[in-house]
Amino acid sequence: MTQALLPFEAPPRRGGNTTTFVDNMRLPVHRWFRYSAGFSAQWARAVLADSGARRVLDPFGGSGTTVIAAEQSSVSGMGVDVHPFVSRIAKAKLAWRADPDILLERARAVTLEVQRARRVEGPSSPLIAKCFPDTAALEELLRVRDAVETLRAGDAYDELLWLAFVSIIRACSPAGTAQWQYVLPNKTKSRVLEPRAAFESRVRLFADDMWAMQDHLAAPGGQVFEADARTLDGVSDGWADLILTSPPYANNFDYADATRLEQSFLGEINGWGDLGPLRKMLLKSATQHMGRWDPAEALDSPLVEPIRQELFEVYSRLADVKRAKAGNKAYDLMIAGYFFDSAQVWHALRRASAPGVKVCYVVGDSAPYGVHVPVERWLGDLAVAAGFKTWNFEKVRDRNTKWKNRKHDHPLHEGRLWIEG
Numbered sequence: 296m297t298q299a300l301l302p303f304e305a306p307p308r309r310g311g312n313t314t315t316f317v318d319n320m321r322l323p324v325h326r327w328f329r330y331s332a333g334f335s336a337q338w339a340r341a342v343l344a345d346s347g348a349r350r351v352l353d354p355f356g357g358s359g360t361t362v363i364a365a366e367q368s369s370v371s372g373m374g375v376d377v378h379p380f381v382s383r384i385a386k387a388k389l390a391w392r393a394d395p396d397i398l399l400e401r402a403r404a405v406t407l408e409v410q411r412a413r414r415v416e417g418p419s420s421p422l423i424a425k426c427f428p429d430t431a432a433l434e435e436l437l438r439v440r441d442a443v444e445t446l447r448a449g450d451a452y453d454e455l456l457w458l459a460f461v462s463i464i465r466a467c468s469p470a471g472t473a474q475w476q477y478v479l480p481n482k483t484k485s486r487v488l489e490p491r492a493a494f495e496s497r498v499r500l501f502a503d504d505m506w507a508m509q510d511h512l513a514a515p516g517g518q519v520f521e522a523d524a525r526t527l528d529g530v531s532d533g534w535a536d537l538i539l540t541s542p543p544y545a546n547n548f549d550y551a552d553a554t555r556l557e558q559s560f561l562g563e564i565n566g567w568g569d570l571g572p573l574r575k576m577l578l579k580s581a582t583q584h585m586g587r588w589d590p591a592e593a594l595d596s597p598l599v600e601p602i603r604q605e606l607f608e609v610y611s612r613l614a615d616v617k618r619a620k621a622g623n624k625a626y627d628l629m630i631a632g633y634f635f636d637s638a639q640v641w642h643a644l645r646r647a648s649a650p651g652v653k654v655c656y657v658v659g660d661s662a663p664y665g666v667h668v669p670v671e672r673w674l675g676d677l678a679v680a681a682g683f684k685t686w687n688f689e690k691v692r693d694r695n696t697k698w699k700n701r702k703h704d705h706p707l708h709e710g711r712l713w714i715e716g
Contacts, residue, residue, distance in 0.1 A: 319360065323504035324391045328384050328462045330358040331553045334541050334657045339364035346653050348537035354524035354644060355540045355578075359385030362517035367508075373530065375522035377576045380554050380563070385519040387458035390451040392509070392516070395502035401452045402459070402498040408442035409491055415441055420559035420566060425480035426470040436467050436490040440560070459501055461557045463493040468556075478556045524578065525639040530647045538644055541657035543580035545633045545670055547624070550577055551584075578640075579632030582625045590628050593635030598642070601676040606634055609668055616664045626663035634673055641674075641681035645716075652716030654683065659694060659709035667705055671712045678714050686714045 318335045319325035325336050339361055343351060348370055353361035356374025358381060365372025366389075376382045415437040417423060427433035443460050447453045465472055467490045471482030522529050524542075543550060551570040558564045574584045590610065593599060599606055613627035644654070661668040675686030694707040 323507050324363055324388050325360060327388055327458060327501060327504070328358055330381070330384070331548075332541065332543070332550070333357055333360050336360050336364045336367075339539055340368050342539055342655060343368040343370050343537070346537050348653070350535050350649075351537040351539055352530065352535035352644075352647060353540045354527060354538065354640060355542045356385055356519060357381055357541075359388045359517075359519055361539050362519055363388060363391075366517050367512060369512075372517035373534070374517065374519045375524065375527065375530065376519075377521060377523045377578075378550060378554075378573065379521055380558055381550075382519060382521045383454070384458060384461075387454040389517055389519060390455050391501075391505045393451045393455065393505065395505040395509075398452055398455055398498065398505070399502050401446070401448075401456060402495065404446055405439070405442045405456060406491065406495060408446060409435075409438045413438070413441065418559055418562050418565070420564070422478065422480065422556060422559050422566070426468040426478060426556060428469070432467060432487075432490060436464070436560075439490050439494050455501060456498070459494060459497040461561070463488065463490065463497055464557050464560050466493055470556075523576070525636055525643055527643040527647050532646055533649045534647055535644075536649045536652055538648065538652060538654040540655070542637070542640070543578050544659050545580055545630060545661040545663075545668060546659070547581045547626070547629065547663065549574070549581045549583045578636045579629060582629050585625055585628045585632060588628060588632060590631040593631040596635055596638070598638035598680075599634055599677070601680045602634065602673045605669075606631065606673070609666055612666050613663060616666065624663070626666075630661075630663070630668055634677065637674055638677045638681070641678045641683070645682040648716050650716065652683075654678070654712075654714035654716065656712035656714070657709075658712055660707050662695075662705035662707060665705050671710070674712055675714065684715045686712060688712050 318337065319333065320329060322336055343365060350371045350373070351361060351365050353372070353374040356362065356376040359374055362372035362374040362385065374385060376385065415434055417433060417437055423433070427436070439460055443453075443456045446456075465478075466488045469483045469487050471479035471484050520529060551573045552567070555564065555567065555570065559566075564570060571586070574581075575586060577584050579585060579588070594603070594607060594610065610627045610631050613630060617623055617625060617627055648654075656671075656674065658671055658674065660670040671688045675688070678686055688710055690708050690710040692709050694709050695705070
């Protein structure tokens with residue numbers, strides 16, 4: 296089935312971009328915050344149309360791509376994510392149904408509050424000092440932060456104004472940002488925005504997008520809340536007839552660190568070490584998430600029985616490499632933890648799925664230290680063991696081909712793991 300575009304949408308690009316967030320930066324509401332992970336919202340709408348789904352669940356909801364795409368498709372959508380900051384972004388995006396005129400009025404009040412001579416107190420985080428060497432610009436940005444907080448009224452507009460503010464923090468800093476949203480204080484960018492003007496421009500963008508969406512959509516209303524994908528507490532049994540998601544890849548990307556600048560500016564954390572409690576909550580997809588976790592919990596668990604032998608072999612090879620490198624990256628623990636957690640996710644999804652459910656996982660394989668991990672096959676086998684019927688994998692693009700990886704040169708790929716319920 297061909298996806299019908301809304302009047303304000305541009306045609307999706309061809310190629311491998313459907314597995315990345317990049318095309319969403321041209322779409323209303325989706326573009327309100329650039330998240331480090333995700334997939335094309337237009338592709339998600341095409342999947343929704345082809346599936347005929349009535350209720351779609353995203354267990355790794357991130358910044359809300361699936362739920363907003365569901366709203367655009369008149370499908371009931373539910374997204375959950377264990378990361379509180381990212382969940383808040385998604386919830387704020389769902390406020391696109393609010394009145395844009397009231398949002399603009401509230402933003403004008405924020406601007407007036409910024410102009411008042413008030414003392415501001417900056418975060419004590421060393422990262423903020425590195426990223427904002429211009430103290431005048433930093434003070435102005437802090438005034439915007441404080442004005443948004445001072446004028447909170449306990450409604451959806453609070454969250455829209457909060458999102459407008461957090462979405463400009465990087466744009467007002469000369470510090471660079473790596474491809475996956477890690478902050479690079481030692482690298483600078485040429486264009487830096489003035490805080491008050493950036494905030495006003497951002498709110499106008501929000502209002503324009505809200506008008507565009509409201510002119511063409513009935514707004515069925517999606518849901519986003521904080522929950523662990525390994526349990527899906529709050530999701531009713533048999534609720535979903537489609538599961539559409541992109542879980543964290545087993546590639547050592549630290550999702551806790553991706554929003555460290557924003558959380559530091561808000562005073563939620565003071566430094567890298569303060570991310571420890573959040574890391575313990577996340578899927579074990581990075582060595583930073585492991586802590587003192589005992590891998591025996593995974594290797595001895597009946598949940599990983601379908602892949603136990605292969606998992607142990609890969610775990611052992613990675614442990615040998617780690618010892619040879621004098622205690623370097625704990626990829627052995629990460630891989631064991633990742634598939635133990637993933638097995639729990641599949642069991643939670645089986646409970647939350649209706650008979651005949653369709654599942655699409657956007658995922659890529661992994662090769663830490665050059666030791667290949669057949670991610671999609673192991674995930675598929677774990678899904679079947681949890682009660683799903685069949686799986687197949689559709690490769691979308693090759694990875695690790697444009698530059699020499701400093702860790703290994705093993706070819707990798709990315710694609711869609713399709714599972715029938």
